[in-house]
Amino acid sequence: MDYNIYFDRNDLSGIRQALATYGYCVVRQVITPDQVQRLKDEIDRFVDPDRTVPPASGKYHLTFAEESEVLWELVDDPEYMKLRTSLIGDTEVCLHRSAAILRTPGDPAGAWHSDHCGQRKGPKNNANDFLNRYSMPSGGWFYLNGSHPDRSGIAVMEYSHTEEWQPPEGFHMDDERRMLYRDGDDTPYSKLDAPGMVPVIADPGDLILFSALTLHVNMETKERRYSCGMAFRPKSIQIDVPWKLTEGAQKMIDRLPAHLKHYTEGYTSIDLNWKP
Numbered sequence: 001m002d003y004n005i006y007f008d009r010n011d012l013s014g015i016r017q018a019l020a021t022y023g024y025c026v027v028r029q030v031i032t033p034d035q036v037q038r039l040k041d042e043i044d045r046f047v048d049p050d051r052t053v054p055p056a057s058g059k060y061h062l063t064f065a066e067e068s069e070v071l072w073e074l075v076d077d078p079e080y081m082k083l084r085t086s087l088i089g090d091t092e093v094c095l096h097r098s099a100a101i102l103r104t105p106g107d108p109a110g111a112w113h114s115d116h117c118g119q120r121k122g123p124k125n126n127a128n129d130f131l132n133r134y135s136m137p138s139g140g141w142f143y144l145n146g147s148h149p150d151r152s153g154i155a156v157m158e159y160s161h162t163e164e165w166q167p168p169e170g171f172h173m174d175d176e177r178r179m180l181y182r183d184g185d186d187t188p189y190s191k192l193d194a195p196g197m198v199p200v201i202a203d204p205g206d207l208i209l210f211s212a213l214t215l216h217v218n219m220e221t222k223e224r225r226y227s228c229g230m231a232f233r234p235k236s237i238q239i240d241v242p243w244k245l246t247e248g249a250q251k252m253i254d255r256l257p258a259h260l261k262h263y264t265e266g267y268t269s270i271d272l273n274w275k276p
């Protein structure tokens with residue numbers, strides 16, 4: 001590609017401009033090697049404590065901030081929150097959601113998708129339908145092993161963050177604009193060979209950002225891989241979820257030091273047992 005996607009963490013206008021123009025970017029060295037290692041350790045501890053996740057698979061933790069200490073160490077860093085709030089354009093923010101993903105060697109590529117459920121036409125079936133409806137950067141992700149086409153990580157579809165964007169010739173999306181398909185094939189597409197598909201190259205410690213609508217895919221994995229992400233939203237957006245605050249969320253709120261508790265005002269958590 002003939003444009004720059006790499007920014008220093010203080011270059012807030014460069015970061016915002018890249019997200020607005022290309023739909024993604026990489027912020028260099030937002031966390032230290034020590035924090036990278038401790039996040040990996042936390043993911044091992046909370047996602048795969050008994051080392052039972054089988055080869056060639058992946059496991060998610062959908063409320064990782066409720067367990068992680070390191071994520072809150074970041075929230076406690078004014079520089080980090082200056083970056084995160086500048087992406088939202090509001091300083092009064094709360095924790096929106098968080099996740100960690102562990103993938104084991106041999107896990108195949110995922111399918112191209114957008115996380116955004118704002119165009120959902122049917123009834124709301126899961127937490128994503130309630131939470132992924134807002135125009136905030138979707139990815140605020142640490143790929144703790146880095147990201148590279150030779151080693152796995154994330155690939156994005158450049159420019160796919162706007163509503164006007166159309167899939168490449170020979171491709172289409174479903175009518176809720178979630179998954180990408182090759183014309184005439186009803187299997188969601190997972191290869192990286194169409195125009196606009198960009199494997200993101202990033203180092204451990206870099207923060208990978210992408211916009212709400214940006215299409216992305218996880219590349220095939222050859223090693224034990226760790227990633228985690230945290231999203232914030234303006235407190236002015238209040239979400240009426242049909243589940244009660246979970247025990248895990250309450251424990252996190254109780255555990256947080258007083259000066260960080262305000263980041264949980266408006267946090268909905270996710271009740272994984274909730275069904276419509």
Ligand SMILES: [Fe+2]
Pocket residue numbers: 113114115216
């Ligand atoms: Fe995604």
